[in-house]
Amino acid sequence: MPESAEQPWTVLRLLEWTTDFFKRRGSESARLDAEVLLAHARQCSRIELYTAFQEEPDDEQKTAFRELVRRRGEGTPVAQLVGYKEFYSLRFRVNEHVLIPRPETEHLVIEALDCAKAIKPGDRPLQIADVGTGSGAIAVSLAVHLPSARITAIDLSPEALEVARWNADQHGVAERIDFVAGDLLADVTTPAKFDLICSNPPYVSESEFDQLQPTVRDFEPKLALVSGPDGTETIKRLLGESYGRLHQGGRLIIELSPMIAEACAELAEQISELGDLRFIKDLAGHRRILSLSRV
Ligand SMILES: C[S@@+](CC[C@H](N)C(=O)[O-])C[C@H]1O[C@@H](n2cnc3c(N)ncnc32)[C@H](O)[C@@H]1O
Incomplete structure (x- = not known):
């Protein structure tokens, strides 16, 4: 994510930038990937992002998110980054x-x-x-x-x-x-x-x-x-x-x-x-x- 002095990196802006980045890297689920990773970095649910679009994550969350985005951009599956996958309505740890x-x-x-x-x-x-x-x-x-x-x-x-x-x-x-x-x-x-x-x-x-x-x-x-x-x-x-x-x-x-x-x-x-x-x-x-x- 490029540094930007003028505009704050709100949740919405982070999601939009990252979705575009993942699309360019060939992800077929770019927006979903971005949401799951940002929710993971903020330790909240995906749904909670929707009421926080105008909030700006703190520095620690932004650093964690940037690292997740970098690794996803290199191909690491989202499930391995967050450490779990839902299957048959149950959560499974994966590595x-x-x-x-x-x-x-x-x-x-x-x-x-x-x-x-x-x-x-x-x-x-x-x-x-x-x-x-x-x-x-x-x-x-x-x-x-x-x-x-x-x-x-x-x-x-x-x-x-x-x-x-x-x-x-x-x-x-x-x-x-x-x-x-x-x-x-x-x-x-x-x-x-x-x-x-x-x-x-x-x-x-x-x-x-x-x-x-x-x-x-x-x-x-x-x-x-x-x-x-x-x-x-x-x-x-x-x-x-x-x-x-x-x-x-x-x-x-x-x-x-x-x-x-x-x-x-x-x-x-x-x-x-x-x-x-x-x-x-x-x-x-x-x-x-x-x-x-x-x-
Ligand atoms: C396609 S994965 C399925 C994993 C899980 N059952 C699922 O559905 O998500 C196949 C699994 O079989 C294991 N495996 C491969 N060859 C095997 C063999 N000859 N005997 C026992 N397990 C084997 C692999 O280590 C891997 O965990």
């Missing part, structure tokens, strides 16, 4: 070790909650696995909405599991989630079988990775994004490992890229123990969630 939860993944949570309603586990708790838990967005949301479920949250990354554990603790569900460091389901011994296996695995191909926006490619963990030459590698392994770990009638629910939806459906159809294949579309109308039953 450079975890994928920032995406709105598309809420469709997976909705499908899992719908499927859970239809399952009657008898006198044992409903058993759910979240494979590749990252920030814990799926595991924690399901635990909050299914108070009698037990969840196993798995990730290859110990740093991600730490974030997931912190989020589970914040939302009061940590005692119903087991955190396991491991490769897909290989290191999970108990329970032997699940009612639901959910996963938002990495599904970007190696060639697509280079085309990702720098704010994703250079700041979010590659381990969370990329899966082999065509993006299907992890899903293929998960399909192969999952059917033997599901109770009969249990469901496997996987987020994927619409670009590999057909290939993944073909892989699933080769496994006779999996059936009742359906896709759930995202808000853009693209096939985003693959849901299968253990027959």
